[in-house]
Amino acid sequence: PSPVPPPMPPPSACWRDGQPAPYLHIARTFNLLEGEKGRIKATSLLCNMFRSLLALSPADVLPAVYLCTNKIAADHENKELNIGGSLVTAALEEACGTNRLKIREMFNKFGDLGDVAQECRQTQRLLAPPTPLLIKDVFSALQKISVQTGSRSTSRKKGIIVHLMRSCREKEMKFLVRTLVRNLRIGAMLRTVLPALAHAVAMNSCPTLHQEGTAENIKEKLQVLSMAVVEAYNILPNLDLIVPSLMNQGIDFSVSSLSMVPGIPIKPMLAKITNGIPQALKLFENKAFTCEYKYDGQRAQIHKLVDGSIRVFSRNGDESTSRFPDLIDIIKESSKPVASTFIMDAEIVGIDRKNGYRIMSFQELSSRGRGGKDTLVTSESIKVDICIFVFDIMFANGEQLLGFPLRLRRKYLKDLFYDEKPGYFEYAKETTVEADDACLTCEATLTKINAFLEDALRSSCEGIMVKTLDVDAGYSPSKRSDKWLKVKRDYVEGLNDTLDLVPIGAWHGNGRKAGWYSPFLMACFNPETEEYQSVCRVMSGFSDSFYIEMKQFFSGDKVLSKKPPYYQTREAPDMWFCPQVVWEIRGADFTVSPVHHAAIGLVHPSRGISIRFPRFISCVSDRSPEECSTAADIGEMFHSQTRKMDITAGD
Ligand code: ATP
Secondary structure, eight states: OOSSOOOOOOOOTTOOTTSOOBHHHHHHHHHHHHTOOOHHHHHHHHHHHHHHHHHHOGGGHHHHHHHHTTOSSOGGGOOOOOOOHHHHHHHHHHHHTOOHHHHHHHHHHHSOHHHHHHHHHHTOOOSSOOOOOBHHHHHHHHHHHHTOOSTTHHHHHHHHHHHHHHTOOTTHHHHHHHHHTTOOOSOOOHHHHHHHHHHHHHHHHOTTGGGSSOHHHHHHHHHHHHHHHHHHHHHSOOHHHHHHHHHHHGGGOOGGGOOOOTTSOOOOOEEEEOSSHHHHHHHTTTSOEEEEEEOOSEEEEEEEOTTSOEEEEOTTSOBOGGGOHHHHHHHHHHBOTTOOSEEEEEEEEEEEOTTSOEEOOHHHHHTSOOOSSSSOOOTTTOOSEEEEEEEEEEEETTEEOTTSOHHHHHHHHHHHBOSOBTTTEEEOOEEEEOGGGOSTTOHHHHHHHHHHHHHHHHTTOOEEEEEESSTTOOOOTTOEEEEEEEEEGGGGTSSSSOEEEEEEEEEEOOGGGTTSEEEEEEEEEETTTTEEEEEEEEOSSOOHHHHHHHHHHSOGGGEESSOOTTEEBSOOOSEEEOSOOEEEEEOSOEEEESSBOTTTTTSSSSOEEEESSOEEEEEETTOOGGGSOBHHHHHHHHHHOSSOOOTTTTO
16 A cells, blocks of 8 residues: 555445444445455555544454455354355345346356345345445354354344345445355455554554655555564464454554464464475575474374363364364373473374384375264274374463474473373474584485485375474464475475365366366466466366266356456366365476466566476365465476476577
8 A cells, every 4th residue: 555644534425423334334345346456456445444444433343354354253263154055045035036047047147146146136126225234233143144053044044144135235235145155256365454454553543654754664664564463363363362452552563462372273384395305405504404204194283271171273273173082182191290281283193003003194094084063083983093293382381482493492392291102192203413514515414314304205204394493493373484394205206296276167078078077277376466377277187986076066156157357367168166175286397388377477477387297186175275375386386396497488
């Protein structure tokens, strides 16, 4: 946004000072955002909306942030609306007096249930003007829907939706329906919404901001504040805590005022890929570092809460405590009485303890029940045993350890836990290289690490992690930085790492694959522009049963009638899909492509990056589409691939 704060936007004509804010205030902003591709303009639109809310109805700010980010609660609460297109359609029939056939016809034309609902509402004759919808009412209705269970819950949900729909004005219907089907399509994510709120808070709490220094200074101040609030969210991903704290502290908001809370998972630290040990050594030259086995299991953030309970969270913050009752016992037995609270990082790996000691594959671990109420995991029903390999600790006995170097964090770990119990509780196997030996020319170091990598691979691990120990060795939530590098077996086999991509479209299959979709068009995500950019077509690695499953899966409202503006590609598949799932894809190497737009502008001004000989490896169940490989990841992988190519060839 412009570094100089614009004047306060006037309150909407439908909203009187001191009264709760109407939903229309948000719907109008969403409508403007929908046509807006630029992040800066989008932040500015949201900022203006928040400024009026802050001034006229501060109590509505928090629900507004939830509505803008299409969330109903903190991620770890696993709250879902569980509403399908058919329930919304049924509600629409009742609220607008239309019928299913008409709705289907319109859906085929528009390809979006929100647009269909809007059309139904617009053509409806109303006898009296509806009672205005309020932001707080829409949000509390969503929460009410999320707690409906048991018999007749569908009809109760429908009742709530019909009631909301009957009050819709202007474009409210479109965004209400999109909110219900969890596809808001305004491109606003936390990374845009939180900085927009931060800017609004700064401008409102400091009306003389624009007089305080140069435009550059102000811009920098706002940037620092935006970064602080996003960083705070990474360690405390709970809007109920972050938003009020930001509103209270205004421009003085600082991350240090918030602390991690056992029970609320922090965003995990991530690793960068390398194309081999020499590259890792080059990055860590003259710095002490450690190599650890990279276990092939499921990441687990294990929390001990003040009440003594142990809870486990997956890589994307979902709670998986009920899936691992045995883990709880292992942790209780392994932690010393002095460990009153902690948050630590570990990998849960399937293990065969009966026939010696064999680490199992990730697939074998995945055969465990999911631990929901339908697939209860009890000590008796467990078929795959687990071992916990601990590798980090971020919080101990009320103390936040993120800023401490890894060497010191490890010490905390060993102070709180007993010695290893092989096959149950182990520290990630490691070997340390001290600063004096950390150089590319040191034969002994190279030999030592190569041998360690071979050991890791022989022990069914994916490779090794290389981590800085003392210098620049803090724990950075959510960041993929040079502090953690991964060296995987696959770098010798082709692509250094696999990509996590989203199917955004497909062609009708031919020959043996007639009746199925093949190939699929795969895309990465660019969080900067909030667009999906195509990477490749993929047509190998799938089983026949998978093709059949996908044909059924990509149907109904998962199929779009036309290419959405936020899909960037020159491909024209027969069908376009909503971003729904993430697949792991491996290829031979990266190439520059005039057709695919992944990382366009990062390597070549008008061409994207594609991969050669792509092959489907597996479904990635612990990531949402927006968490797939990013354009920046792909740009970086392209640059780090050993086989260099002339990117201007064919220009
Ligand atoms: P990948 O598909 O390679 O696991 P990812 O994107 O899920 O990648 P990365 O940050 O790239 O995650 O790699 C780190 C992952 O490796 C962690 O999420 C964790 O699950 C796993 N892992 C296994 N052993 C370790 C270890 N010793 N230290 C850190 N992470 C480890």
